[in-house]
Amino acid sequence: MTNPVEFQGRYEDVGFLRGEGCYTADITVEGMATVVFVRSPFAHAEITRIDVSAALACPGVLGVLTGADAAADGLGTISSLLRRRRSGGAEMFVPPHLPLSGPRAHFVGDAVALVVAETPEAAQDAAETVEIEWEELPQVADLAEALAPEAPRIWPELPDNECFCWQEGDADATEAALAEAAHLVKLKLRVPRASANPIEPRACLALHDPESGNYTIYAPVQSPWQTRKLLTNHALHIEEARLRVICKDVGGSFGMKGQTYPEYAACLWAARRLGCPVRWVAERNESLLSDDHGRDVILSGTLGLDGEGRMLALKVEGLMAVGAYVSVRGTLPVQNISGITGVYRIPQTHATIRGVHTNTSSVSPYRGAGRPEAALFIERLVEIAAAQLGLDSVELRLRNMIRSDELPWTTPLGFTYDSGDYAGNLKQALQLSDTEGWAARKADSESRGLLRGRGIANVVARSMASMNESARIIIGSDERVRLECGAVSHGQGHATVFRALLAERLGIDPERIDYLTGDTGTVIAGVGTFGSRTAGLAGMAITGAAAKLVSEARRRAAVRLDAAEDTLAFKNGGFTAPGGVRLSLWELAAETPLEAAETYAPEAATFPCGCHVVEVEVDPETGTVQIDRYAVVEDVGTPLNHMIVEGQLHGGIAQGAGQALLEELVYESSSGQVLTGSFMDYAMPRAVDFPSFAVGENSHPSPTNPLGVKGGGEGGTVGGLPVVVNAIADALSCYGITDIPIPATPQRIWRLLRTAQQAA
Numbered sequence: 110m111t112n113p114v115e116f117q118g119r120y121e122d123v124g125f126l127r128g129e130g131c132y133t134a135d136i137t138v139e140g141m142a143t144v145v146f147v148r149s150p151f152a153h154a155e156i157t158r159i160d161v162s163a164a165l166a167c168p169g170v171l172g173v174l175t176g177a178d179a180a181a182d183g184l185g186t187i188s189s190l191l192r193r194r195r196s197g198g199a200e201m202f203v204p205p206h207l208p209l210s211g212p213r214a215h216f217v218g219d220a221v222a223l224v225v226a227e228t229p230e231a232a233q234d235a236a237e238t239v240e241i242e243w244e245e246l247p248q249v250a251d252l253a254e255a256l257a258p259e260a261p262r263i264w265p266e267l268p269d270n271e272c273f274c275w276q277e278g279d280a281d282a283t284e285a286a287l288a289e290a291a292h293l294v295k296l297k298l299r300v301p302r303a304s305a306n307p308i309e310p311r312a313c314l315a316l317h318d319p320e321s322g323n324y325t326i327y328a329p330v331q332s333p334w335q336t337r338k339l340l341t342n343h344a345l346h347i348e349e350a351r352l353r354v355i356c357k358d359v360g361g362s363f364g365m366k367g368q369t370y371p372e373y374a375a376c377l378w379a380a381r382r383l384g385c386p387v388r389w390v391a392e393r394n395e396s397l398l399s400d401d402h403g404r405d406v407i408l409s410g411t412l413g414l415d416g417e418g419r420m421l422a423l424k425v426e427g428l429m430a431v432g433a434y435v436s437v438r439g440t441l442p443v444q445n446i447s448g449i450t451g452v453y454r455i456p457q458t459h460a461t462i463r464g465v466h467t468n469t470s471s472v473s474p475y476r477g478a479g480r481p482e483a484a485l486f487i488e489r490l491v492e493i494a495a496a497q498l499g500l501d502s503v504e505l506r507l508r509n510m511i512r513s514d515e516l517p518w519t520t521p522l523g524f525t526y527d528s529g530d531y532a533g534n535l536k537q538a539l540q541l542s543d544t545e546g547w548a549a550r551k552a553d554s555e556s557r558g559l560l561r562g563r564g565i566a567n568v569v570a571r572s573m574a575s576m577n578e579s580a581r582i583i584i585g586s587d588e589r590v591r592l593e594c595g596a597v598s599h600g601q602g603h604a605t606v607f608r609a610l611l612a613e614r615l616g617i618d619p620e621r622i623d624y625l626t627g628d629t630g631t632v633i634a635g636v637g638t639f640g641s642r643t644a645g646l647a648g649m650a651i652t653g654a655a656a657k658l659v660s661e662a663r664r665r666a667a668v669r670l671d672a673a674e675d676t677l678a679f680k681n682g683g684f685t686a687p688g689g690v691r692l693s694l695w696e697l698a699a700e701t702p703l704e705a706a707e708t709y710a711p712e713a714a715t716f717p718c719g720c721h722v723v724e725v726e727v728d729p730e731t732g733t734v735q736i737d738r739y740a741v742v743e744d745v746g747t748p749l750n751h752m753i754v755e756g757q758l759h760g761g762i763a764q765g766a767g768q769a770l771l772e773e774l775v776y777e778s779s780s781g782q783v784l785t786g787s788f789m790d791y792a793m794p795r796a797v798d799f800p801s802f803a804v805g806e807n808s809h810p811s812p813t814n815p816l817g818v819k820g821g822g823e824g825g826t827v828g829g830l831p832v833v834v835n836a837i838a839d840a841l842s843c844y845g846i847t848d849i850p851i852p853a854t855p856q857r858i859w860r861l862l863r864t865a866q867q868a869a
Contacts (some may be wrong), residue, residue: 216468
């Protein structure tokens, strides 16, 4: 195991604070034109006529392209990477997702044409003159309605709107255990659709060299190498070597930029067709319509307990929105539903989740990707079960928690938890939250006419489960260290963490290390950043490459110093022979560069865990919910940088709590129109909505990797959603209210209270 590397601050921040960041919209090249997309105003409609002549006649317009042009040029579809099975075992149908749709649009915001002009203003003006005649078709935008026998069919190739059917666990054993249970606790809830809304919208700058036939695209993506593969193999039908993907600074992502979007292929195609570089930067309302969204899940199920409150079985059924098209990673979130048993011993579990097509934008992984939904479901069940059985919810949790000495523990749905102290997390979080002062604070709230509630959420989530990561280290004659890695930062501080990690391994000043990533033309191999995987996988690749480099340097030093390799002491960036003669890495690389590379693949997933405790105040006169206190204890394994881990936790909590209280991407069911198409309608939390966070650590290094890292990018979101909902439920329990709407907006809480008061 390694000791955490400490820092005074983030290396990247100085440049960002000086305005020296370089985002896609900052990049300009000579002769660059602007792309504006023409998007469908209907949720489901056939194009009966499209006339671009007026747009072509507009000043400054260089070209207009349509879906028919894309089809004529033989462009391919952006394909889903993860294929599952439908009910009955049939293969999953993957709808074609062309760079421009046509002759049919399948959601409001579906791109059907593009305009290229000399300026953004000219392109926008011309786009408004494209004449399209539409024949509206029946649509279904609501997940709950899409599987009804009378629901409109989104794709004629499908007999219904089911995309996939995912099942895990032993159905017969679960039913048998439920039949023997003394208590059955039922729950149905919906986690609505959310928009990631990173501060930097999607964008790209596409170039084509007619002499070589090569392409270059600048875009803020989480995996440039995967983007290159999908664009070349599936959309453009060219060799991978002919496309260079460059990702400069990225202004946030949260999973949304992990997809390869059809707009990227369309811009590359337009650059070739029109013979000029083209740039597209999404407007905010355009992003809300056409970005991949997150969540939109309905879960229902039953928890069985014996007479002593011990959990026996859990049965879960659910629906998960896919959207009109299947995104690149659109079927991924369902596999994280396997964490729905949480930190509890539940001997028998069975889950069935059906992915469903709707006339909406695609749904793909959004921070947590199925984990917050699973955590919300089991933690709400625990609270409801405690109330039904007349037990304290803390006692019920402790009675059913997996003990530390039982780890590793394999759940009925196939996850193997690696390490942790779940009971310790709970006890430490309760202490951090000042449990002794709870009664006094509750009484004080009541004296002011407010309802006070306390929520608890014990969470565990899978991390570092997918693919590998690569790193290469080069030391040249310039006495600089070049660290290449596939870990693309979109706000996490990778240059800070990985420069320091390598500096520790080589015994040198991190200021001599240059961190390079995000460019398929210069970084030979890489995967990308997603799923809380990067600190562990990239960290292990870097430490492995460093060990190889030191080994090669030791071999050279032994020759130069005429000494046996095992007699050389390595410290502070150099080797010292028994006689005291020293050679530095810089000297050893002066004539021939030192170079080493490593690709690390995980042997098993890791499972970071934690406990969140929240207190809220609810104003019964207005329905307003205010988070008053927030305590959290996290176990991320070995933290490589405490400050960055805590920052990730803060941001994750804000997103989880934001969805509990405010955030919802709303489609009107009767028309498929987006009703929250601007920040005037789509609400997000602000700093003023949160107290200071009390953060504690209960780290247990993972035994699955030498660094002991588990992952810390999503724990805040996984716990933030269920703990706030539980706190609101506790505050309203005096009215007999258990079903808490998400988001719990003031209007919804006010209506719940009025209904309860009238019933009383």
